[in-house]
Amino acid sequence: MECHQCKSQGKSCGGKSRGLAFFRKKQPLLDTETSTNPPIALVGMPNVGKSVLFNALTGIYVTVSNYPGTTVEVSRGLAQIGEQIITVIDTPGMYSLLPISEEEKVARDLLLSEPVSVVIHVVDAKNLGRMLPLTFQLIEAGLPVILAVNMMDEAHRWGLDLHQDSLEMELEIPVVCMSAALNQGIDELRHRIAPFLPVQTAMIPV
Ligand SMILES: Nc1nc2c(ncn2[C@@H]2O[C@H](COP(=O)(O)OP(=O)(O)OP(=O)(O)O)[C@@H](O)[C@H]2O)c(=O)[nH]1
Ligand SMILES: [Mg+2]
Secondary structure, three states: OOOHHHHHHOOOOOOHHHHOOOOOOOOOOOOHHHOOOOOEEEEOOOOOOHHHHHHHHHOOOEEEEEOOOOOOEEEEEEEEEOOEEEEEEEOOOOOOOOOOOHHHHHHHHHHHHOOOOEEEEEEEHHHHHHHHHHHHHHHHOOOOEEEEEEOHHHHHHOOOOOOHHHHHHHHOOOEEEOEHHHOEOHHHHHHHHHHHOOOOOOOOOO
16 A cells, blocks of 8 residues: 555555654754644545645655544645644545545544644535535634635636636635646645734744
């Protein structure tokens, strides 16, 4: 079975890397002890690009572990948002906050049992209508939500476009159009996340 690290790099380690608690650090600042803010959670239906976005935000400093009491794997990594380092959680695919599968239950529990700084709801631009009901559920649950409309490259190829401003006004949450696989829109997303983070007091260890 391939690990998260290998999957992102198109390699295979035969699962050996899974036992490692941490992968090598990319930058010295990226240390778990520097991340005191509640995490950012990436949520959304299966196959919308959550893990690709997770890799784009966090680089290679990632842990993969089973959610307690389950066989469902959850990846955590550190992202730099402005001057701050914050944990990002890549949750299993979910269709609704009312869970049916074990994966959906883990994703729901991750969102509702611990505080999060912001929830990034990743959706496929080609299937927006099918995916927005979960956006409404997340908003109604009182969670701070950013809508990340991914796969804009494919949507454009289908001749689709999105009125980002109108959607933002309608939903009253930030909306970011992106193509995570092409690294497009990631900087704007970081920009839109920043106001959700509490001001950090002691970031750099002395
Ligand atoms: N064209 C295009 N493909 C993308 C984009 N983002 C992700 N993909 C592809 O979509 C597929 C699914 O991506 P993942 O990141 O594994 O999706 P996921 O949401 O993590 O899926 P689950 O873990 O099953 O919930 C992969 O083949 C990606 O390469 C994008 O912006 N454009
Ligand atoms: Mg994934």
